[in-house]
Amino acid sequence: xxxxxxxxxxxxxxxxxxxxxxxxxxxxxxxxxxxxxxxxxxxxxxxxxxxxxxxxxxxxxxxxxxxxxxxxxxxxxxxxxxxxxxxxxxxxxxxxxxxxxxxxxxxxxxxx
Amino acid sequence: xxxxxxxxxxxxxxxxxxxxxxxxxxxxxxxxxxxxxxxxxxxxxxxxxxxxxxxxxxxxxxxxxxxxxxxxxxxxxxxxxxxxxxxxxxxxxxxxxxxxxxxxxxxxxxxxxxxxxx
Numbered sequence: 001x002x003x004x005x006x007x008x009x010x011x012x013x014x015x016x017x018x019x020x021x022x023x024x025x026x027x028x029x030x031x032x033x034x035x036x037x038x039x040x041x042x043x044x045x046x047x048x049x050x051x052x053x054x055x056x057x058x059x060x061x062x063x064x065x066x067x068x069x070x071x072x073x074x075x076x077x078x079x080x081x082x083x084x085x086x087x088x089x090x091x092x093x094x095x096x097x098x099x100x101x102x103x104x105x106x107x108x109x110x111x112x
Numbered sequence: 113x114x115x116x117x118x119x120x121x122x123x124x125x126x127x128x129x130x131x132x133x134x135x136x137x138x139x140x141x142x143x144x145x146x147x148x149x150x151x152x153x154x155x156x157x158x159x160x161x162x163x164x165x166x167x168x169x170x171x172x173x174x175x176x177x178x179x180x181x182x183x184x185x186x187x188x189x190x191x192x193x194x195x196x197x198x199x200x201x202x203x204x205x206x207x208x209x210x211x212x213x214x215x216x217x218x219x220x221x222x223x224x225x226x227x228x229x230x
Contacts (some may be wrong), residue, residue, distance in 0.1 A: 002156065036216035038157075045206055045220040046157065057218070089157055093214040097173045101147065101159040101213070 003028060004090050004104035011110040016080045020107045022073040022090035028102060030071040033093040037066055037075045040087045040106075049088070050075060077109075085111045114139035116207050116221035124201075124228050130194040134207030134221060137188065141165055145210040146183065146190045147217060150203040158203075162210060163190055170213070197228045 005023040012018040022035060029035060034053050038046035048057050050066035053073065063084075065076045073092075077084055090104040120132035134146065147162040161171035163181040171179045175194070183190040194201060204225050208217035 033214050038216075045223050046217070047220075048216050048218055051216045051218075091157075091216060099170060099213065100172055101162070101210070103149075103157040103159060106156040 002105040003094055003100075003102040004092060006088075006090060006104035006107045008105070009108045009110065011112055012077075012080045013112045014080055014082060017076060017078045018080055018109065019077075020075045020088050020090075020109070022075070022104050024071045024073075024092060024094075026071065027096040028071075028092045028094040029068065029073060031095055033095070035066070035068050035073040036091045037064075038089045038091065040089065046089060080111055082111045085109055114209065114219045116209065116219055118205060118207050118221045118224040120224060120226070122225060122227060124197055124226060125230050126198055126228055127196055130192070130197050130201060130205075130226055130228070132192045132205055132207075132224065132226070133189050134191070135187075135189050136209070139219075141183070141185050141188045141190070145213060145215070146181075147208045147210050148181065148192045149206045149208055149217070150201075151206070151223075152200075152203045155203075160192065160194075160205075162213075199228050202226065202228045 037050040039049045040046040053068040054066045094102045115137045142165045145162040148160040163169045178195045180193045204223040206223045207221045209219040
């Protein structure tokens with residue numbers, strides 16, 4: 001059971017807009033801790049996609065965007081492409097139990 | 113360009129200690145939180161813990177009793193020890209650099225598969 005909750009899977013067709021949610025609680029997202037998003041392809045390490053709720057590292061297409069409100073956050077992908085098919089993870093900090101880095105359970109994005 | 117590389121045995125026997133080292137190149141090991149994250153086969157990411165360059169540590173409460181990390185700034189290396197391993201500890205182990213306790217991991221190693229089996 002992950003501290004941050006993500007849907008196990010989402011899907012979309014090329015060109016569509018899809019969103020992936022990340023739901024937390026008062027000890028993490030609700031305590032104003034930032035959320036970060038990663039993209040992971042099979043057999044590779046996670047790659048930072050969105051930092052500090054909405055910032056894109058250099059090289060990340062502007063098709064990817066992030067938002068956060070209260071105890072929830074979202075990753076949006078517009079103009080969906082076949083190459084976006086991957087696993088996506090959210091990450092934040094939780095102040096309970098002496099503080100921990102916490103991840104969501106991950107969401108598998110399928111491009112139909 | 114900062115690079116991280118995990119090294120260590122790929123096979124550990126049950127009840128023994130898993131030991132891994134992460135070597136940092138292309139950048140300073142100072143002023144960052146150096147983390148270990150693992151991923152069991154087909155599962156999600158699990159934070160194990162981090163060590164600050166000064167030696168301060170913080171661990172996942174679920175693993176805290178079995179985890180120790182250390183850092184050797186002269187060698188630009190940090191290490192993980194996980195004791196009393198079981199098959200449930202079989203995973204890909206990643207080392208990563210975090211800028212702060214609520215920052216993202218901006219640089220990651222490629223990961224190393226560690227299998228716990230007799």
